[in-house]
Amino acid sequence: MTHFMVGFKLISSVKLGIKSLLLHKLRSGLTMLGIIFGVCSVIAMLAIGEGASYEAQEAIKKLGSNNIIIRSLKPAEESRQSGNVGRTFLLDYGLKYADGSRLVATIPGVARVLPMRIIRESVRFDQNEVPCQVIGTLPFYKEIVGVDVLRGRFLTDLDELYQENVCVLTSGLANRLFPYQDPLKMSLKVASSYYRVVGLVRERNTVEQRSQSGKLSGEPLDNNVYIPLSTSRSRFGEILTRRAAGSFQMEKIELHQITVQMKDTSAVETADPQIRTLLKHFHTSNDYELIVPLELLRQARQTQRIFNIVLGSIAAISLLVGGIGIMNIMLATVTERTREIGVRRALGAKKRDITAQFLVETVVLSIGGGVVGVVIGVITPVVVTHLSGMKTIVTVSSVLLAFGISGAIGIVFGLYPANAAAQLDPIEALRHE
């Protein structure tokens, strides 16, 4: 048979199949429903899963995948009872400058170590007072964290060297403090010292970004004031006093955070246990925590993979049910059209012609259901995002997957009824009432 004849037969068979299906519109529609729901749920579920994990992964990526973050932790209540002297006591905990030097000296693959002091203080200008995080850090904070300088400049080595009273603000904070003034010409007051504003930087989480990604409200905005680390050390000292429950609480804390930047991601993996061992050796209490964004990212991806498998299985089961529905209907159709099969065989149809005819019908049903399912499946996540604010991402691969499965279901579940039709004895088929 020539290619032309095969093509002609295929086109005619598809037309004939559609014609036969249209003869029972309601039945065909109901049969397709199973596939429609299956395909739709595959796409929509994967889109929701993808969206959720995308958000988590983005948040983690912001921390930097080459970085290992070590934070000071206030030790748990019981473990510091021993240090309690009367109503006032000194709590000495957290990361030390020495930890930073040790990390550079002993851990292979360390590129830079960024120390940070993070102090919660109110920042004042004129009548305006805003609670902030006053972050004392080094100039290369800019590269490691990736800040975006909007105006002016970030901290410099000279600021650090001369313990300058300068600061860099996040832009939102600047707007609140200096609604009518140019912040770069002003100074603000933190505790008892004044700091000259030398630059503005973009927040890491701006309001617009957040409403877009649909995060819950209540998460604090970045209200950050960056000052040189040396300035922070000399102005605030190492002992911070805090009133808590009627008693003064004094904390001695050198550094709040150390961000270790590794040379590459593979170094991150080897350094993680090494850093833990090192810190354990020099810290008697558990007064720090290690955050490995790469590890978190990996976990997030792993979680997503499991999530996808679970969602995928649920969707696959619904597709399977749809396929069984199709098979059921096709078997009924074959029985119903036994006479037609006999007639076609008498008029020269070979077994494979009959197989093709019924297979085409099943595939048309399932592909038709697949197309409708894809359309609904692409629309559903948009509606979900609109109603619940959840982020959803429809990936091309999920659409192709769902569509491919629906086509495959047509063939797999169509094969048996189509074969049953082809195997009918022409004479008996012709006698069938």
Added chain:
Amino acid sequence: MPATRQPVIRPEAIIRIEGIDKTYVLSAENIVHALRGVHLNIDQGSYVAIMGPSGSGKSTMLNILGCLDRPTAGSYWLGGENVATMPDDELSEARGKKIGFIFQSYNLIAQLTVIENIQVPLFYQGVDLATSHGRCVELAKLVGLGDRLDHRPAQLSGGQQQRVAIARSLVNDPIMILADEPTGNLDSRTGTEVLEMIGQLNANGKTIVLVTHDDKVAARAHRVIHMRDGLIDREVVNRPWPLVGK
């Protein structure tokens, strides 16, 4: 054994059946011999009626003639090929190319229009619908349904449906047309119309084999073959038939 008297086989006949058996083995004890060594030859252009009591093997005979079934034993030469031993696909091809069927219950395909029904045999031979359209319209006109091309079988009377079936049986230009009680479902007037149409086909040179219970129907044929218990009992020649190609 009077039934063993068989006509002499003429090797030049276009349809030759030589010692055909058809046995149905239902169980070890229950074996049905539907045909028991039948010999028959049919000349091109002749009109043959098969008669006989119920269960005598007429339909079985016709099914074998129509390549719908293979005999248990014996050979069947159809246009120079032994159909008796053909595999299934070749049987399908033989039906599609060499046989035209007219059934008692018309057997049109419900979801297809008149013109599409007429096209079906050509479809299975891979003929393009556009190519065959003219021929199918012509045949529809021949059977007087030129104005009903886009009607569905359900919208036609029984007589009209049988005429569509006649047009369909002609579309592949078959060696012979087989009709199993073609007027069985029709009233006598439309039945006569259909028979006249079949007679006309024969007058134009088509070989016809027709099964009937009706003497009046059989009277239109050149030869009437009477079957009994799976054998040809006797044969009556009503009138001579033209010897084509001799």
